[in-house]
Amino acid sequence: MQDVMNERPRFRPVPWTALETPADVELWIEEHNLALKEHIGPNETGYGVCFNLAEGGEIYMQTTQDGAVLLDVSSEAExxxxxxxxxxxxxxxxxxxxxxxxxxxxxxxIGLSGLIASSILVAGHDFGRGQRRRY
Known part of the structure; x- marks a missing residue:
């Protein structure tokens, strides 16, 4: 039990720096994808990023291989x-x-950038399985 309590968290929040241009966002996406490749195992599911909003709540985001962006918005972030x-x-x-x-x-x-306080990689999030609706 003591070892578990002293274990460092796998992912740590990173303070957010506002992204103002499409080039800034493209660079962030590239860095984020590299971090996922480095830190997520081949059999892991539910991986993505969690944006902690400065005014409260979280948005979990995952991109899928079929070209969708999944956003799981906490009730505090509605x-x-x-x-x-x-x-x-x-x-x-x-x-x-x-x-x-x-x-x-x-x-x-770009729209969310000014509202984000920090971000953190996530793994094992269920991204609302069973309630997906395509647009």
């Missing part, structure tokens, strides 16, 4: 829904899971 609607030009989903086309990723990150 206040950010109008921004997601405006960026993605979609109606809010019935649940917490948003499924957006990948061509909205850069605009989404």
């Amino acid at each position: 206040w950010v829904s109008p921004l997601i609607v405006a960026v993605a030009r979609v109606e809010p989903p019935a649940g917490a899971l948003w499924v957006l086309p990948d061509d909205k990723l850069v605009q989404l990150i």
